[in-house]
Amino acid sequence: MRTYLDFEKPIAELESKLAEMKKLAEENNVDVSTATSSLESSIITLRREIFENLTRWQRVQLSRHPDRPYTLDYIKLMCDEFIELHGDRQIRDDPAIIGGFANIGGQSVLLLGQQKGRNTKERQHRNFGMPNPEGYRKALRLMKLAEKFNKPIVTLIDTPGAFPGLEAEERGQGEAIARNLKEMFMLKVPVICIVIGEGASGGALGIAIGDRVLMLENTWYSVISPENCSTILWRSWDYKEQAAEAMKVTARDMKENKLVDGVVPEPLGGAHLDHDRMAEILKKVILEEIAELSKLSAEERIDQRIEKFCSMGVVIE
């Protein structure tokens, strides 16, 4: 059973009508192909119409769609090989961040990303994609390995935030993220970061310092989630739509404000409708970017990486 978001309801209605028609036709052995194909094309038209006019909040909802491809799905669909590596060598392995060496279409890379769960048990195991400090430390350990063996780094960002827990504080959540920011600027290998779902604040940024920072079309990336922003500024959960608008959290917004380098298009109706196609698009983008970045020397990449982030922000002299 597919999950429909509230604004997809009109599509859901047409799709159930289509399914019903097909079922009837099959049972009674009649040809309804003209009727179904016209219905199918009107579904596409309707979907295009709805998706061309999405509000920012609706894109936030899409970024959290339960059927959306996660890091593990991309690994399965993009990589010819993946050898997962575990642990930060200090405390434990954090299942909220997955990482390892991979082969993507003949290109060796170090791939890592936050991982959410598909069902209740998995969600708990992955802590809803909210890493602890050891997750960020594992990520850094693996990135240093990639640097040692001169392999490009690809990070996939999908987190509702770094975990705000008791042990996370004891083990220095702030320090772990801060260290990653500083160290990632100095990595000698190409670094490509892609927001594939939610990019919530420092928890996202902790693996998102790259030569290229890209966002999939229906994702969000900001300093706080719209709900939490609403709670703090409006003192109520109810202004999340306004908060999403005010903070300009979507991929297009972030590109316009020069805070990310590009937007990766999703299949019509969102990445969750066609995992294969989405992975195909992403794989192509990753390989192109690696080829492009490999033309530069390590020093050039580091200089440009630093310069890019240092030019972000708007001040009046």
Next chain:
Amino acid sequence: MSWFVRKEKGINTPTEMKREAPDGLWYQCPNCKKIMHTREHKLNAYTCAHCNYHDKVGSEAYFELLFDNNEFTELDATLRSGDPLKFIDTKPYPDRIRSTMLKTGLKDAVRTAHGKMNEQDITIACMDFNFIGGSMGSVVGEKIARAIDYSLLHKQPFLMISRSGGARMMEAGLSLMQMAKTSAKLALLAEAKIPYISLLTDPTTGGVTASYAMLGDFNISEPGALIGFAGPRVIRETIGKDLPKGFQSAEFVLEHGFLDFIVDRKDLKEKLSSLLKILS
């Protein structure tokens, strides 16, 4: 006989106008509630003589405390905030900035300066919590970045005094990227082997903790300061339990290995000077 007749009705002095002593002469400690003379409080580096509570002071007090004879050159003093997102919550962001400027006399939540501390050159950036909770927006990020540039250029130690609730929501994504910007500059400072001391004062949380505040060669704090990534309320709500006493205090953070030492504000200047002297 008008002095027998009341011309205005009732007593018109509001309660807060009634004072037994002239304003500003006495300081009451918010912690132990004991009273001390404001001059004595200031001479005591704004700490309580009775309970050693470290009052939440800003850049003016720290500059005076640390720079010799209160002599320093401020950097980028006129830098102020734009409104790139046209952000409106309960009121437009520029209005909030303007009214905060009027109220505090500050341009934003950080001031940066260079001068001499016990005759050693130093660049200091100090946050002001009373400017929108010391929140980090583009101006804070940019001023810190430029102060680090100054340190780099003149090869002098950099001291960052943090006091902040974290990133500034009204600048959303732009404010998030200030964490990256400041960390990038600190990476360059580290490469140049110039000492960076980060003083985390009460409170230092959120994106500030998760960037420059935790990146010192030396991370230090003042007694009793609240230091954390997530705020205590958020953690309490997440885990659904009360937090242990002293959780996220400077002493707690020291015990868990994220601070080098805790220093009484009265000894701050001398201790920093000794440390820098050993390194120089």
